[in-house]
Amino acid sequence: MTTPSTTTPSTTPHSTTQSGAPVVSDAHAQSTGADGAIALTDHYLVEKLAQFNRERVPERIVHAKGGGAFGTFKTTEDVSAYTKAALFQQGVETETLTRFSSVAGEAGSPDTWRDPRGFSTKFYTTEGNYDLVGNNTPVFFIRDGIKFPDFIHSQKRLPGSNLRDADMQWDFWTLSPESAHQVTWVMSDRGLPASWREMQGYGSHTYQWINDAGERFWVKYHFRSNQGVNAMTGDEAERLAGSDSDYYIRDLYENIDAGNFPSWDLHVQIMPYADAKDYRFNPFDLTKVWPHADYPLVKVGTMTLNRNPENYFAQIEQAAFAPSNFVPGIAASPDKMLQARIFSYADAHRYRVGTNHAQLPVNAPKNQVHNYSQNGAARYTFNDASTPNYAPNSKGGAAAVEPATVGGGWENDGALTLSAHSLHAEDSDFGQAGTMYREVFDDGAKARFLDTITGAVGGVKDAGIKERAIGYWTSVDADLGAKLRANLGAGEETNSASEAAIKY
Incomplete structure (x- = not known):
């Protein structure tokens, strides 16, 4: 229904x-008589x-x-030596279309809670939609999709009390x-960005590019904010959670409305x-970053949000953003989390929005x-009546692209897949987290980090x-x-706790 704004009678x-x-x-339902009973024949009321x-x-x-907001991406550099994808020429x-989000909170939760932030972009390319579904962190809590439902359950609410619980998170x-590397990111200043405009974005997974x-x-992938990277304090985030629980949504909307387009x-x-095949750690492990000294950043272009x-x-x-939405010149990798998400995201959209969600204008x-898919709830696009609804056919219907023009092929590279998931020299769960704490955080960041984890673990x-948890850190x-133990007044580690720590 159209709602007029400035119209005359x-x-x-x-x-x-x-x-x-x-x-x-629009104001009065149909009544059957003096008793005021409503007639079910008032189909507009029922509707x-x-x-x-x-x-x-x-x-x-x-x-x-x-x-989120709409915008444009312009490829400013020549990366054709690495990919034939039309959008990256x-x-x-x-x-x-870019959507920012919190991970753990419900739709009505404050958006300034400490959490990773989703950073997902849909590129409406000439070759189909390409979805890059990422976060404001380059890593994640787990490396295998079979753990994902359990991880999310641990960050949500207890089934009995329906309360969030520090014990199950830290358990x-x-x-x-x-999880140590990602938890280090979340408990650092990056866990409380000053706004969605002032944070980085990452594809996080390893993907494949294929050239001509x-x-x-x-x-x-790395999206580097041209607004700078800034954080808010824990006290400020807590205040905003109570006074303006939609702070990030408001900030993005009002800045774009004022012509301050973030990029x-x-x-x-x-x-x-x-x-x-022989890198020092598994390059498809979602809990790891590639050091820039090994593989420096190469600029591709600029994304601007302007609508x-x-x-x-x-x-x-x-x-609906789905990692399964690829275009020619871009493909998946042996990343086990990515493989799981390729199924899970599209399936979630079929359940949540509908089997024909991809026909909605935004998607x-x-x-x-x-293609030859048909029917299902809310279907409104369809093939010409003369087109068969099956493939292959001899009636001139659409046919698949020959594999040679699509690219890819790691799935058949046994040596690669075997080496990717075998033991590597630097496959430590705690190594990169420790390097981040010691070499990336300055003294102020270290102090804030210690305060944050003291409060978080103190709730257990x-x-x-x-x-x-003390052994973890x-x-x-x-x-x-040692500083965390002193802050918590936990005393010396017990023998049983020491044995538990060895399992790491």
Whole structure:
């Protein structure tokens, strides 16, 4: 229904039902008589109430609270030696949609809670939609998708009390030591960005680029904020959680509305295909970063957000980002978490928004779609009546691209996949977390970090879990662990706790 803004009585459109029939009254239901009983023949009343009862779709299980905006990505550099993807050819400008979000909180939660932030971009390319679904951190808590439901459950709410619980968070983290690197990021200043505009974005996973010659490269994506990278204090975040729980959403919307368009320069790290076979750690491990000294950043182009959504529900809540949305010249890697997400995200959208969610305007590609899927709820695009609904066919219907023109092929490289998931010299769960604490944090950041983990671990009630948490941070850095123990007044480590720590 169209809602007029500045119209005169003579041009005001007439209210209609969903089927287009004129409505007699917007203010009064039909009554059958003096007793005031409502007639069920008042189909407009029934329609309004029934529609109202169905206004919500299920909220996202993760990344429920978020906002976003439309924009453009312009490729400013020549990276054609590494990928044939049309959007990454020098001079090409592509429409985009970017959604920012929190991970653990529900849709109504404050967006300034300490948490990773989702950073997902849909590129509406000439070859189909490419979705880069990432975060404001280059790593994640786990490296295997089979743990993902358990991890999210540990960060949500207890099934009995429906309260969030420090014990179950730290129980999971300390029994999953691969989480140490990401927890270090989250407990640092990066866990409380000053705004979505003032944080970095990462594809996090390792992806594959393929050039016109069929040569393959491994890449990691980095969006570097042109607004700078800034954080807010814990006290400020707590204050905003109470006074303006939509602070990040408001900040992004109001800045774009005022013409202050945020932008990020996209860089990639590029690893030659063969390097992955004997690199010093598994390059497809989502809990690791590639040191820039090994693979420096290569600039690709700039993304600018310059248009707010016209309707939040239609264009942000129903926006569906999926790591399975690739285009020619870009493909997956043997990253086990990426493999799981390729299934999980698209499946979540089929459940949450509908089997035909890709036909919604916000999700629909700009190029033509040709396939033989059919039917399902809310289907409204379809093939010509003369086109068969099966493949292969001899009636001139769409046919698949020959494999040679698509690229890829690591799936058949047994040596690569075997080496990728075998033991590497530097496959430590705590090594990169320790390096980050010692070499990246300055003295102020170290002090704030210690205060943060002291408060977080201090909320643990179970003595055994608390001891494991101290051991966890001791494994990251011995001095840090000693300071945490002193802050918590936990005393000396017990023998049983020491045995638990050895399992790391």
